[in-house]
Amino acid sequence: MNGIEGFRNMEAANHFYKVLCGHGQQLARQGRVVHFMEVCGSHTMAIARFGIRDFLPINMDLVSGPGCPVCVTDPGIIDAAIQLAHQGKIIATFGDMMRVPGSRSTLDKTRAEGGRIEICYSPRHVLELARDNRKTEVVFLAIGFETTVAPIMAMLDGVIGEAIGNLSLLTAFKRVPPALSALLGDPEIRIDGFLCPAHVSAIIGADAYRPYAETHGVACVVAGFEPLDILYGLDGLARQLVANNPHVDNQYNRVVKPEGNRQAQRVIARFLEPVDASWRGLGVIPASGLVLRQEFTRYDACHRFGFVVEPGRVNPHCLCGDVLKGKIDPSECPLFGTGCHPDHPLGPCMVSSEGSCAAEFKYASGVSS
């Protein structure tokens, strides 16, 4: 059986459809409408791409969470990158960031104006870029959750080892667990179960979610990104609720261990320390960001070039914040598809390939035949 095809089997999907309908009926008999949140942007995209909402009973609601790193990044970081590009520095970035609106412009437009913006496919690519342009300062727009942070820190280790002096990081790293705690602490948000991220969990481990199950009574399932992974995950969440037995169920154990990836955790801890960080839509969350430790600040672009990232200006009509908290569906935003469109996005959720507005617009999931 092919590695991917095995997780995209229609017969098995039909089985889950029946199972989920059964759970829906049992929950209905208990008079319950349940709310699940998929935390990760890659889950959001896969759910839309494979039409998974078609499989959900009407009393099972699935909302998107704050798990798209592009979407939760303050526009100020884009403004800073644009400013550095105008100063003649090379900005290295993952492709997702190109069209994300800063306060006044985007990296895409800055490139058209002559700024040198290079799209990189992996941290190793950034290292090669710095190596090939030794006479120019290269600034890597280092954005991401734990999954992305670990390889970027491994790259930084290489930079130090090779004594590459022209590369620095403009960081906006985020940690997932503090954001989940913040969501559960918000009285306006109701979450019965988290579909926990796959790759973030590979780094932090499935045990990281135990407080949400044990203290908050929220069902937690760590699930992979393939459609059957997700359907099985939703089945697992529903089973926990039907049995009234919330716990952490690691269904993605082909990749995720209870304790996570210790080596990656060590690399992260060696270079970075937690800091309070501002999340778009969620505000400042304690210890939810990661910054370079004191002894590595020479690789911090802010330190190297002597500037501070100022908070950016967000379009006051953009409701990305409410979308990121799962308070509204993307289509409930008055700008959705009209003032804010993938071709002229106002908010990051519409531009990121993992953004819930982009997923909703692109795939209009739930189109019934």
Added chain:
Amino acid sequence: MNERILLSHGGGGRLSHQLIQTEILSRFGHGPLHGLPDAASLLLDTTRIRFSTDGFVVHPLEFPGGNIGDLAVHGTVNDLAVTGAHPRWLSLGLILEEGLPLVLLRRVLDAIQTAAQNCGVVIATGDTKVVRRGQCDGLYITTSGIGEAIPGFSLGLGQVVAGDRILVSGTLGDHGMAVLSVREGLKIENGPVSDSRPVHRLVAGVAAMAAEIRFMRDPTRGGLATVLNEMTVGQPFGILIRACDLPFSPGGRALAEMLGLDLLHVASEGCLVMICSPNVSDAILARWRELPEGREAREIGTVIRQSGRVILETVIGGHRVVDVPSGELLPRIC
């Protein structure tokens, strides 16, 4: 072997003459280009002609499965073919950057020669210019083409009705993924190979069934998703395609999965998308599969009544809209 294009190769003097004689006329000078007239003299067999033009600025100039030369021939040949035409003549406009290695130019011209012969088209007229270093990216090509309408084809979206079938002649997205893989320096074993090739034989081969063929397109920029959306916009019908029937090559698919790209948005350069009556769909597929360029041909979907929508039945049986891509294809963070 370090010969390079110089600005004087485009100056109109002796070097220009030499370049045209040795590199262009040696390959293409036997037909209408003979004697280098200012305009080619062509004799048509029919009065209905098709005329098309296209510009080629692909970077890098060479990629797995082809180069800018055969791409420039196939691109215009295919634009003619999908209108139900038999491609006959091409123009060839070359813009060369000062410093271009002559050996590279020769490889491109050889590819043009081979592709033109394979397509049965004659390079009937052309032009060569040289620009300063930095003013173009190595080499740009424009080709314009003239084809003769094949009797029997009367293509138009107005004839499409619910129940008509959607066919594709080969795997989707291979060209875009092949170019992306070399452009971005992704070193992949058994990676994607461009499908750059002509589709005119696929069209000529089914001419006997032309009356039941409603519409044809080649899914280049923007991929199948864009073509299907162009077919349905403002129309009283929609299209339902089935993910399990979409043909993708293993190399293209693996890279797209890795980068988080949707192959429905990625260009093919040797594929044909057709809407036809269900009466002829099996016969067309059988005919296509006899040709090397149609071996992977499949029926991928059906015309439906839902106006203006392109809907995909996913591999697990869910449904979603197929949208057009926004701007360039960008790989995602994680």
